[in-house]
Each structure stands twice: as C-alpha cells, then as structure tokens.
Amino acid sequence: MKYKYVKDLTSDVMFEAYGKDLKEVFENAAHAMFETICHDVEPKDKREVTVRADSVEELLFAWLQELIAMVDIEEMFFSKFEILSIENNELKANVYGETTAPEKGETVVKAVTNYGYKFEKTNEGYKVTVSLDI
C-alpha cells in the first residue's frame, strides 16, 4: 500500500504514507496529498524542486508545504513525483503535472499541520502520518 486516509476531523484530513525507502515515502506522501487537491492530472510539464530542512522529519513536512505553495505559484496541479536525491537533509526532485483548471480541482489544502505528525522508521521501511488543514 502506498498510502491511506485514516482519520477525519471537522476541518482536517489525516493520511498515512508508506515507503520501503526514503524516496518512496516522500513520493507516496505527495501522491496522498494531491488526491485531496485534484484529480485526473496529466504529468505533462516538469518543474524542478529543491527543499532543505534541519532533519529528515522536517524535510518531508517542508516538501509537502513546498508543493502546496507551488500549486499557487506555478498554477499547476501535480501527479508524478520523481525524487532524485535526499542527502544531508536536502531534497532534489522533478515534479510533473499540468496547468490548473477548476474542473480538475478538488479541495484547497491550506497547510500541513503538526496535528498528529509522525515520521517513523518501520520494519518495512518508513511510515509518515500527516494532517492537512482544508
């Protein structure tokens, strides 16, 4: 399983994303978040992303925040995430998507929040629990 939505709160949603390695958990968390934001998005255009943080736990949080901001700034929805490297708490990725259109939009995600945020090493790899304020 790549991810699943686990809890509903009145103005938040919470998902868990999994990965056998760091790259996979970062990719799957992005997929989970974009399921809330949009649908049927073709990976037509590429954007390059670099994100830095103080720890890998914070890096995942920052990666998702960066993608939320990119929806507004690039006016694009994303559907494919290619993590190129995660080294020394710096992530480089190519993300693919297409120009935004209201018919492909679902919900505005205002922010990633600290509510229940967890980044865990498991026997199978990694698991992250994320809440989105919507």
Added chain:
Amino acid sequence: MKDQLKKLNDNEWILPKSVREGMKVDGKIIASEKMLEAIENEAVEQLTNVAMLPGIIEPVIGLPDMHWGYGLPMGAVSAFDAKEGIISAGLCGFDINCGINLIRTNLTKPELEPKIKELVPELFNKIPCGVGSKGKLRLSNEDLDKVLIDGCEWAVKNGYGTEEDLKNMEEHGKMSGADPSKVSEMAKKRGKPQLGTLGAGNHFLEIQEVTDIYDQEKAKEWGIKKGQVLIMLHCGSRGFGHQVASDYLKIQEKAVEKYNIKLPDKQLACAPVTSQEGKDYFAAMKCAVNYSFTNRLVMTQWIRESFENVFDKKWQEMDMQTVAGICHNAVKLEEHTVNGEKKEIYVHRKGATRAFPGQPVLIAGSMGTCSYLLVGTEKAMELTFGSSAHGAGRAMSRHQAIKSFQGNDIQKSLADKGIISKATNPKVLAEEAPGAYKDVDEVIRSTHNAGISLKVARMIPLGVIKG
C-alpha cells in the same frame, strides 16, 4: 471535560481553572444547552490548553458555533496581556482575515427573479472561483506591497470600490502597521496571482433576500429593508495568508524553545508579544488582513459590474453599497476593561466576529440556509472581549460529508427551495451540504439571548456560487 462545565445561566457555562492543573484562568462557553450538546469534548479540552499560556486574560472564550480546530477551536477568542502575553499564529488560524462583506441593492425579489438564471452564471464567470481557477489580476511586486500596506485604499485608487465602501468596513479596510518586509518571498509569490479570487471550500458568494427585520432603527441606518436583495461574499486571504501562517508557525515553534515557554500542545506555538518574533508576526499578519480586505473589495466591484451587465443599470442606481465588511480570523490590539481597569490587550479571534457596540456583525448560515445581520453590544465587551459567533459551525468533516451526500442531490434540493446554485465541482456542494453543519438558528438564539450581538435582519439565499 464537558461534564465539568458549570452552568452560569441559560447561555453561559464556566470551565473552572480547577479542572486541570496548569490552567491560569477559567474558560467560558457561550451556548444554549442544545448548542452545547453539539460541541465536541475535544474542542472543550482545547480551551483548557490555551488557558495555560503566559499572559492569558480571563476567560478563554468558546462561542456557540465552536468546533475542533488546529490548536484552538474555530469559534473561540483568547486575549493576552500586552506586556506578559504571547501572540500566536495558531490561535489566529490559517486563513487570516477570512471574512464576509455584505452589499445591499435596491432590487426586490420580484425584480431579481426573471434575471437570476442569467445573473448566477454571469457572476460565476466574472469571479474566479474553485481550486485551480486563475486570477484576472497579475500584481507587480510594487503593487503587491501597496496592497499589503494600504489594503483597500489601494483598491479604491485602482478603481475597485469607493471611499464609501471603506467607511463601513472593519478597520476601514486597512490595518495600519503592516510590514511587507516581514513576509516571505514564498507568500508574496503566492499572493501575486490570486488577488480577486474566491477560492473554494466554505467560501461562497450568495444572493439573498431580507425576510425579517428585528431592529427597525438599525436596519434603517444600514439601508436594509424587508424584501430587499443583498449580496454576501465570504472569502479570505488565499494562499498568501496560508503561507504567512505556516511560515510563522515554524518561527514560533523555535521561539517557544528560545523563550522557554511551556506548551501543553505543540500546535499552540507562539512568541512573546514583546519579542522580535512576536512583533514580526503581528506585522506580517496585518499584511494578510489587508490582502484579504482588498480581495473582497476587488470582487465587490466585479459583482457590481455583473449586476450592471444583467440589469442594464449603473451600480450606483441599484444602490450597491457595502453594508459591512468583517474579519473572522485576526489578532487585534484593542482596549478592553480587564478587572475594572482599561488596558490594551491582544485579542485573537479565530472563527469569531468582532461585536463592538453598534457595529455590524454577520453570521452566515450553511449553504441554502438563512444568514443574519446583527449588531454588537456592550454585553459583548463585558463577556467576550467584544466578540460574537461567525457561522453555523461544522458538525461533520468534509470527507464524511462527501460520503454522506451527493452534490447533484444537494443542487436539486436547493432548486426545490427556489435556490439557483453553481459550483465548479458537485463535490463542493456535498462538502458544504447544510446537513454537514449545525443549526444556524440555534447559534443565533444563543448569541442573541446571551446578548453578545442582537438580531437586526434575517436573509435567505436565492442564488449560491461556490468555488
């Protein structure tokens, strides 16, 4: 925790500080018994967390429409001392200055009815709405800075709205002391393409009819009559405000460590009001407040243009003036009487409306139900730091609502009630289905009977535009 509430009277409940170790002050909930039943225990518990923060002033307030939110419920007010207190991005909310503008017309329902099927799509096309809609304005860096500093004064200079509009808006559409240098580049990049966009979620544009007047004198003063058509616009500071809030939550998490603030919940990240981090947040938050005020006034002008196109009259002839423009999520430095002494305090309203005596208060119902215009009172100054409720308050999560309702069914049931609706995605109608919200009439009864704001007029929707 809810079982520890002590009834003070039919609409006031005290949560004594003795219920939990570390609480510095009591909590207070303004709600009828019926309304209280709908409030989650977790939301009540969140009030106790806030009661532990430094410089908190008694009491922490929960309003009738309160429901669980990030750190503090939506529908809550917390006030802090201007010397010993803190300021918090989480206690203000992510959508800074989410709020409502109410615009009047001199049209009546019979005049509107033959045109409404033309008007709703016209508005829908004129106002960018929905996730992924594109704004029509593309601000330069210089113009964005002017919006952040001058708020609606920028709008008026650029042909959106008039001086008359500013008179009836909270802060006259501009909070002074906004400093764009305290706002991240990321927030500015998000803000530039989105000015003049409605957004999605619970944001809406509604055409309404006044069905009842409760306070003739006040209604007359504000130009409101029974049978009149009004327009209600609910939206916020868009990605700009969300980014300011996210940026400062991070900064304030660090400030908590730096200033050794003991937090019962990490979500309550904050900074001392006198610290650089605290001052910077206040200056950045004001930018988002001004952005949002401007956003609503820009769209007000487009609403006027849409009416001009459909009714073939100038908007001035239709008396399309702003009745009120109010904020829901904001921190304000205000003078209040605390323990018999007048002092300036930082009032955080999260999902709450300012209700100063004589000022307009707008409480929006859920989609398809009625909304109210009220007036603020002295009682609100005594009880709630001059605050009132802001809406019906969610009873059901957005996901649960999508599972429980079908957008097309909702559209049909609105049509059966004579309400024309248009949304970018039927799911939005399901998310915002009236059944996902509490009963706005009960919220109004609680606020009116508690005396924190008094009813002036009731409106029902005739047309709804959702993002």
